[in-house]
Amino acid sequence: MDLNDVRGRFHKSIKPFTAFLIRHGIRPNVVTSASLIFMIPASYFLLNHEDELFISLFMVVAFLDALDGAVAENENAKTKFGAFYDAFTDRIIEGILYLCIAMAYENLMPLSFVTLILSYMVSYTAAWHKELKKIGVGKRAYRLIVFIIAFLMHQLFYGLLIISILAAITIAQRLYYVVRNYKEL
Incomplete structure (x- = not known):
């Protein structure tokens, strides 16, 4: 199964939720920022070997990473800044993740x-x-x-x-x- 097919199905399946977010003023960049914010306590839990708390928060981070793109695509809210900000935030999250693994x-x-x-x-x-x-x-x-x-x-x-x-x-x-x-x- 191709990742693009899965991505398309995911975006379609959560369209009512993405519409709800946009109606309430929650733009894709806010979702992107939330993923970075959730990564902060997740990294703390990783460093302190609190595995259940870490993986729970990290799965939230991963979901938010998928959600920001779905909001942008489903609600026609794609911007060049948003694409840059999403990729930039993804690199920060990856950097934090692998640095914390190295430290822990x-x-x-x-x-x-x-x-x-x-x-x-x-x-x-x-x-x-x-x-x-x-x-x-x-x-x-x-x-x-x-x-x-x-x-x-x-x-x-x-x-x-x-x-x-x-x-x-x-x-x-x-x-x-x-x-x-x-x-x-």
Whole structure:
């Protein structure tokens, strides 16, 4: 199943909720800001090994990350600033997440930083050409799902390893696409 199909179904299924938010003055950027705000206590709980509280709040963060795009799309509220702000906030949240993992689990520090760098590179490649966002097996939504499942199974090492591998494959797929389609290289 393609992530875009899932995304489209999700957006359609919550259209009444997104309309409610817009009617009450809650714009997509407010939802984006809320995800960042929820990440602050989530990171505190991660650092203090309060796993249930962390993962509960982190799932709220992930839901809000999906919701902001749904609000923007469903309610015709897309803006260039909103797209920038959403991507910018996503990078901050990823940075906080992997930094906190490195601090809370010292044995995972090197892998956490590798995962962070590869995740950032996936985003960086897409920043150059919007079409690249559609390419690759390690899109952000998949990486978040892998992280949540690995955390719930108490298998952070393997989760970070899988995320790193997916990100590296995605980077390679995007580089291949660029080399194949832009002959001036």
